[in-house]
Amino acid sequence: MDEFGQLCFEISNCKNCDLSYSRRRSVCGYGDQGASIMVIGEAPGTKEDTVGLPFVGRSGALLDRVLLQCGISRNDLYITNSVRCKPPIGKTPRSEHIRACSSYLARELNLVKPVVVVPMGNTAIAALSLVLKFRTGKVTEMNGKILKRGKLLIVPQFHPAAILRNPKREELFMENFEKIAFIGREIKSNGIDKVLTSSNLELVNL
Numbered sequence: 001m002d003e004f005g006q007l008c009f010e011i012s013n014c015k016n017c018d019l020s021y022s023r024r025r026s027v028c029g030y031g032d033q034g035a036s037i038m039v040i041g042e043a044p045g046t047k048e049d050t051v052g053l054p055f056v057g058r059s060g061a062l063l064d065r066v067l068l069q070c071g072i073s074r075n076d077l078y079i080t081n082s083v084r085c086k087p088p089i090g091k092t093p094r095s096e097h098i099r100a101c102s103s104y105l106a107r108e109l110n111l112v113k114p115v116v117v118v119p120m121g122n123t124a125i126a127a128l129s130l131v132l133k134f135r136t137g138k139v140t141e142m143n144g145k146i147l148k149r150g151k152l153l154i155v156p157q158f159h160p161a162a163i164l165r166n167p168k169r170e171e172l173f174m175e176n177f178e179k180i181a182f183i184g185r186e187i188k189s190n191g192i193d194k195v196l197t198s199s200n201l202e203l204v205n206l
């Protein structure tokens, strides 16, 4: 079994927190394991809990539509979650759930080695800050910024569910993914070091 297979096996059998007792299926990350862009959501919803894949419900449909409009295919990304088991309906994961799953996110970051990480929503920002050890903030403050931590770029976004609740936010959500698509193209044609020193991008050191 390769390292991804091993990770997914452990996630599928995980009993690290109480959510494991009510889940149907835990949800592993999915997509291009060598992707330069990693997108991080919150936790599986009802559909993901049934299917066992991330972002296959309404939030996933919105994400796919926006990605497509920005010229990004889901196959170009690695998509994962902060918490791998569905919380009760209407509840956000608690900090102990984020902590219980944090080693899975750390291992995915080490395996995929993305250049751009897109934490969507407060839970994903908190999970990433726990793994990368930076001071966390709220999505309302961080949304739209391109944060630089070493050779990693972090582009915090609202969660697609927040866009579904408030469609006025979609324009900014799309603009952020357009920036991310631009960065992805620049990485392909000029390499990461050029991107990190590009004057076209306003990078904020984290």
Ligand code: URA
Residues within 6 Å of the ligand: 041, 042, 043, 044, 045, 048, 053, 054, 055, 056, 057, 059, 060, 081
């Ligand atoms: N919302 C998330 O944060 N993740 C999913 O996989 C689905 C919905």
